Amino acid sequence: MEAKVSEILQRYEPEQSSIIAILQDIQEAYGYLPREILAQVAEELNIPLSRVLSLATFFRAFSLKPKGKHPIHVCMGTACHVRGAQLVLEKFERELGIKTGETSEDLSFSLDAVRCVGCCGLAPVVMAGEEVHGKVSQMKVPGIIKKYKK
Ligand code: FES
Incomplete structure (x- = not known):
């Protein structure tokens, strides 16, 4: 053991x-x-x-699959949802080539939808690891990914 x-x-x-x-x-x-x-x-x-x-x-807190080095959490709480979080989430799926709940093959990113992360004033909110990205639009998604893709 x-x-x-x-x-x-x-x-x-x-x-x-x-x-x-x-x-x-x-x-x-x-x-x-x-x-x-x-x-x-x-x-x-x-x-x-x-x-x-x-x-x-x-329990949602547990995962049977390895998570990426950079876990991306897209907030799907009400405030974020009404400001287009679904489109942001779908953009991440397309850019990363994975579905929500999955991890990229090289284990660099994982993508999850989460409930309110507590900073609704910044909606739509994306957490990349511990870092908060506020007022995220689809257009900002490639830049966020690029920041961590090193
Ligand atoms: S609903 Fe997204 S931070 Fe509250």
Whole structure:
């Protein structure tokens, strides 16, 4: 077992009720939930792998696929939606050549739609990693991508 996983497992009681906290720590450590790691956790906690997988897919915060080095989150909250966030999201899909929820093949970008990120005055809002881009139009999308594509 990888040292990182056993270190995470040691933080919690080896019981089924610890599973969500463990999954959160794994997601944070790896950026997603690698399947082979989930299998180890299932064995360690004596839970069927199918149960662990269903929890991992149930919660939106978890991802079973690796995320890109630059995660792009397009806000689809009401304020952003009425100001054209859908068009911005579709422009990102076309420019990156991936669908919402996917990661580019070279793992440089992933694209997700999210709920209100809390700065509606800047709508439509796009988060690139921790960086906030406000008043984003379709025309601004290539420039945002270019900024991170190095
Ligand atoms: S709705 Fe997009 S920031 Fe609030």
